[in-house]
Amino acid sequence: MSANPPLEIERVYLLRTVPELPAHARPVRIEQGYLPEPAAEDIPGEGGFLEGRLRRRIDPEGRVRCVHTVKRGEGLVRTEVERELDEETFAALWPRTDGRRLTKTRYLVREGERVFEVDVFDDFDLVLCEVELPSPDAEVVFPSWLASHVVRELTEDPRYRNYALATEGLPPDHALD
Numbered sequence: 001m002s003a004n005p006p007l008e009i010e011r012v013y014l015l016r017t018v019p020e021l022p023a024h025a026r027p028v029r030i031e032q033g034y035l036p037e038p039a040a041e042d043i044p045g046e047g048g049f050l051e052g053r054l055r056r057r058i059d060p061e062g063r064v065r066c067v068h069t070v071k072r073g074e075g076l077v078r079t080e081v082e083r084e085l086d087e088e089t090f091a092a093l094w095p096r097t098d099g100r101r102l103t104k105t106r107y108l109v110r111e112g113e114r115v116f117e118v119d120v121f122d123d124f125d126l127v128l129c130e131v132e133l134p135s136p137d138a139e140v141v142f143p144s145w146l147a148s149h150v151v152r153e154l155t156e157d158p159r160y161r162n163y164a165l166a167t168e169g170l171p172p173d174h175a176l177d
Contacts (some may be wrong), residue, residue: 008080008132011140012160014151015127016176018120022145025118029058032099034163053163054068054085054093064136066090076136076158102166111143119144124170128160151176 035052053069061076066085071078085093107118117130131140142150159171165171 005072005079005081007030008078009076009134009136009138010078010130010132010155011076011130012154013131014117014154014160014176015129015146015149016119016151017149018118018127019146019149021107021118021141025109027060029103030106030119031056031103032101032162032166033094034166035093035096035102036100044121053099054090056090068093074158074161099146102162102165107142109145114140116143116146122166124165126165126170126174128154 032053035054036105053071055063055067055069057067059065064085064087066089067082068085069080069082071080072078103122104119105122107120109116109118115129116132119128119130121127127149129146133140158164161170
């Protein structure tokens with residue numbers, strides 16, 4: 001990884017149900033799988049959890065975008081490096097993610113400076129909302145269509161990261177209260 005890889009600053013929230021989304025919500029189908037990457041502590045000079053992900057996104061117009069992403073770290077601030085893949089390369093790598101996959105519909109909803117990403121999972125009774133931020137101390141103000149659906153913040157709970165969901169499923173103590 002480069003000396004100063006890009007940062008992802010993101011808060012994650014558990015939602016009670018799928019909110020009634022505004023008309024400008026944009027649905028995207030996502031299939032993602034996780035590569036059997038070595039743990040970051042096994043790589044000289046690295047530290048923290050290392051996640052290698054393949055993702056195929058299909059937008060409402062049927063356009064497909066395939067990406068390989070490497071994330072490092074846990075919690076609010078992580079490093080994230082992405083590279084585009086053609087569909088042939090994605091298809092060749094996809095079998096390596098067997099047993100570590102999930103699918104979901106992501107609804108992208110721009111509200112002012114923020115984009116709220118509401119994820120509805122296919123294999124779990126689970127709805128999450130993610131919002132990327134410009135800095136770790138940036139305030140998150142929930143729009144009216146979302147506020148009453150937020151149960152709690154999950155940013156620091158690694159059991160709700162997509163990697164953990166794809167490899168372990170829902171936490172056994174998952175609850176909406």
